[in-house]
Every structure is written in C-alpha cells, then in structure tokens.
Amino acid sequence: MKLIIAIIQDEDAPNLVKKLTQEGYRVTKLSSTGGFLRSGNTTILVGVEKEKVSQVIEIIKEKCKSRKEMAPSPTPIMGNAGIFVGYPVEVQVGGATIFVVDVEQFEKA
Numbered sequence: 001m002k003l004i005i006a007i008i009q010d011e012d013a014p015n016l017v018k019k020l021t022q023e024g025y026r027v028t029k030l031s032s033t034g035g036f037l038r039s040g041n042t043t044i045l046v047g048v049e050k051e052k053v054s055q056v057i058e059i060i061k062e063k064c065k066s067r068k069e070m071a072p073s074p075t076p077i078m079g080n081a082g083i084f085v086g087y088p089v090e091v092q093v094g095g096a097t098i099f100v101v102d103v104e105q106f107e108k109a
Contacts, residue, residue: 001103002053006044008064008096013042016063053100066095
C-alpha cells in the first residue's frame with residue numbers, strides 16, 4: 001500500500017478530486033497555505049495499491065498543469081517621488097508537488 005500526497009493549487013482541486021473519485025479512488029482533501037505567494041493550496045491524500053500509483057500520478061499531472069500568471073510584486077520598489085510602487089511579476093503557478101510514501105498498515109473502521 002502507498003500513500004500519495006499531492007500539493008496543488010486551490011483552483012485545480014475540484015477537477016482533480018472529481019476525476020479521482022470518478023476513477024474509483026478515495027480522496028482526502030486538506031486546506032494548506034503555500035510559502036512563496038502565500039496563497040491557498042490544497043493537499044490531496046490518496047491511498048492506493050502499489051500497482052495503481054502511476055495511474056493516480058498521471059491523473060494529477062493531467063488535471064494540475066502549470067501555467068503563468070501575473071502577481072503583485074513581493075517587495076515594492078521606490079518610485080521617483082518617494083512613493084512605494086508595486087509592479088506585477090509573471091510567476092509560474094499550478095502543477096503539483098507529489099510525494100509517494102510506504103504505508104506500513106492500513107485499516108478502515
């Protein structure tokens with residue numbers, strides 16, 4: 001038995017959870033917060049047999065594509081008049097960070 005832990009963007013979560021449940025996987029969804037942009041993330045937990053790990057990872061990759069977005073600059077710059085001016089920065093968001101760990105014991109009560 002394996003536990004797949006996928007950290008994804010909030011906006012990718014509904015489509016991923018829907019697809020995984022349609023395929024018959026049980027999913028636990030947890031809210032989390034990212035460090036870089038301090039934006040909401042979702043952590044997905046899926047317990048599967050070893051043989052199904054690659055199938056789940058393919059579904060995650062399909063539903064959680066990385067993309068570029070404009071975000072406010074993390075640090076404002078000083079303008080000519082001594083006023084702090086924020087400027088948009090293009091950042092890559094989306095995708096998934098995936099961990100696969102061994103499960104020593106699994107019970108459903």
